[in-house]
Amino acid sequence: MKLPSPEDIRARLLQRWRKGEFFSSELGCPDQSNPTFPLRVSVRTPTAREMSESFAAVQDWAQKYLQIARDAKSTVQHDGPSSATTIPTVEWKEHQHRQLGANKLPQALVLNTVEELARFVKGGAVAELAHFREAAELLQDRLPELLPWACARPLELLSVPKTDLERLTDAALWIREHPQPGIYLRQLPVPKVDTKFVEGYRGVLSRWLDLLLPNEAVDRNWSGVRNFERRYGFAYRPELVRVRILDDVIRLSGFSDITVPGAEFSHWAPASVRRVLVLENDVTALSLPPLPATVAIFGRGYHFEHLSGADWLHGVELYYWGDIDTHGFAILEQFRQIFPHTQSFLMDRDTLDAHELQWGKESAPTRNDLPLLTPEEQSLYDDLRLNRISPQLRLEQELIGFSVIEAALSKLS
Numbered sequence: 001m002k003l004p005s006p007e008d009i010r011a012r013l014l015q016r017w018r019k020g021e022f023f024s025s026e027l028g029c030p031d032q033s034n035p036t037f038p039l040r041v042s043v044r045t046p047t048a049r050e051m052s053e054s055f056a057a058v059q060d061w062a063q064k065y066l067q068i069a070r071d072a073k074s075t076v077q078h079d080g081p082s083s084a085t086t087i088p089t090v091e092w093k094e095h096q097h098r099q100l101g102a103n104k105l106p107q108a109l110v111l112n113t114v115e116e117l118a119r120f121v122k123g124g125a126v127a128e129l130a131h132f133r134e135a136a137e138l139l140q141d142r143l144p145e146l147l148p149w150a151c152a153r154p155l156e157l158l159s160v161p162k163t164d165l166e167r168l169t170d171a172a173l174w175i176r177e178h179p180q181p182g183i184y185l186r187q188l189p190v191p192k193v194d195t196k197f198v199e200g201y202r203g204v205l206s207r208w209l210d211l212l213l214p215n216e217a218v219d220r221n222w223s224g225v226r227n228f229e230r231r232y233g234f235a236y237r238p239e240l241v242r243v244r245i246l247d248d249v250i251r252l253s254g255f256s257d258i259t260v261p262g263a264e265f266s267h268w269a270p271a272s273v274r275r276v277l278v279l280e281n282d283v284t285a286l287s288l289p290p291l292p293a294t295v296a297i298f299g300r301g302y303h304f305e306h307l308s309g310a311d312w313l314h315g316v317e318l319y320y321w322g323d324i325d326t327h328g329f330a331i332l333e334q335f336r337q338i339f340p341h342t343q344s345f346l347m348d349r350d351t352l353d354a355h356e357l358q359w360g361k362e363s364a365p366t367r368n369d370l371p372l373l374t375p376e377e378q379s380l381y382d383d384l385r386l387n388r389i390s391p392q393l394r395l396e397q398e399l400i401g402f403s404v405i406e407a408a409l410s411k412l413s
Contacts, residue, residue: 003061006068009041009109014121020155022114023132029151039111040091046105051097058105065090065106088112088120132158135165142169149207156204167192168201172208179217180233202228239306241265242298246291247272257286262306269312275412276313277345278335279321280328281397284405291409302331308338317412321345324352325394326365329381333370340372346400346408349380352389358399361392 016022016035025034043065046058068090091108111117118125135157139146150157160168171193175181186195198205202225209232210218222230229236238261245256250272252258260268275294279285285296297307299322307313320335320342322328328347336342352359367385370378383389 003046003058004044005061006064006109009043010121013041013111013117014123014125017117017121017123017125020158022117023154023158024151026114026129026133027136027147027150027154029147037111037113037117039117041109041111043106043108045093045095045107048097051095051100051103055100058103062103062105065109068109088116128158131162134162135160138162138165139169143172143208143212145211146208149211153207160201160204164197164201167197168204168208171198172205172212175209175232176212179213182233182235184235185229198228206231238262241306244285244288244296244298246288246294246296248290250293250295262309265306266309266311268310273316275317275319277319277321279345279397280323280331284398287402289406289409292413294412299331302334304335304338313339314341318342319345319412320347321397322347323394323396324380324384325362326367326381326385327362329370329373329377329384330366330368332377333372336372344374344377346397346405347380348376351400351404352380352393352395354404355395355400358395359390360394360396360399362394363392365392 022035025036046054046061051058068088089110089112090106091110092104093107095103095105097103111120114129115126118129132154136150139150139157157165167190170190171188174188174190184195185198188194188198206225206228213232217233219231219233228234240259241262242257242259243265245251245258248256250270273293273295275291276297277288277294278297278299280299280301282298285298288296299320300306318339318341320332321344322331324347332342332344332347365385370381373381384393387393
């Protein structure tokens with residue numbers, strides 16, 4: 001027989017507290033599912049059979065609830081009626097039993113206020129409630145437009161220290177008055193607000209600014225904390241493109257390995273380049289042999305925003321070379337979304353079969369459909385994502401024999 005004790009109820013309520021269920025009612029959020037007070041928690045009572053078989057245990061169980069009632073009565077007698085709000089009350093019901101007669105058993109635990117709940121669940125809830133109320137009051141006074149955010153994410157509001165909340169609202173107010181400012185975060189003229197502070201709260205600020213700023217002040221082509229500056233019109237560190245020039249004839253001022261901002265790379269458009277190879281492994285890129293009219297671009301996995309403006313790449317032979325695994329083909333797919341004419345390089349079944357001794361395992365394969373793959377690529381990708389060859393099979397780019405690389409490059413010359 002398992003009957004819920006006051007401690008069992010306390011544990012369940014504390015779990016709900018830590019999920020933020022009881023904070024939204026403090027804000028008056030327009031959600032009918034918010035718990036309301038008094039909060040009545042029903043208690044399962046024993047069946048007639050359980051009482052017959054384990055009457056002593058039932059009495060011990062009921063005694064725990066009786067102690068709560070006694071504590072409440074004692075508090076009123078010593079400290080006055082108002083002090084009773086710190087202790088939950090117990091609802092009782094009389095149960096008639098054929099052998100045992102009438103017995104009063106607890107049927108519900110009632111918490112009349114959120115303060116009473118906080119004291120009952122313990123676990124620091126009283127201090128959290130006080131902090132939440134203070135934070136909510138500050139937010140209500142300074143930026144009441146953020147009530148929808150606080151209602152949706154009460155735990156996020158609770159997690160921000162008071163001093164940080166004051167600085168965050170200062171920053172949000174300034175940005176609202178100066179949308180799309182075009183300055184770096186370190187140039188924000190807000191006391192005690194620096195780059196690291198903003199970077200630490202970019203997620204919170206993003207949700208705030210989406211509510212505070214007019215649509216024209218938010219570039220919704222960009223999302224995520226890493227694109228905070230682009231989304232809200234701040235100056236940002238330029239994306240860099242690293243290029244290795246494989247033909248001595250077309251070196252730039254004698255340089256063979258250069259790194260330039262993506263915007264400058266987009267306007268390069270050298271007429272003497274007719275082939276571009278994008279590859280992921282830096283050492284492999286550095287070890288490529290000379291190749292006429294060819295440059296190699298150092299890849300960055302899934303991120304190609306810095307290349308998307310380089311229209312001149314549509315007019316050259318373009319190759320992508322990644323690992324032979326599911327993510328390698330997924331990156332190829334993403335690259336083809338920008339440059340549809342891209343060909344894969346050394347990402348074929350023959351290369352995979354020739355390097356069986358170098359096979360490894362992919363830690364977290366993808367199973368997404370990739371409609372832009374060629375039939376040959378699709379066949380190999382399906383074998384990889386469905387584990388037809390070997391579970392989570394992966395051949396890393398840097399493990400391909402250099403003689404194989406040289407032979408494949410010679411066919412491009």
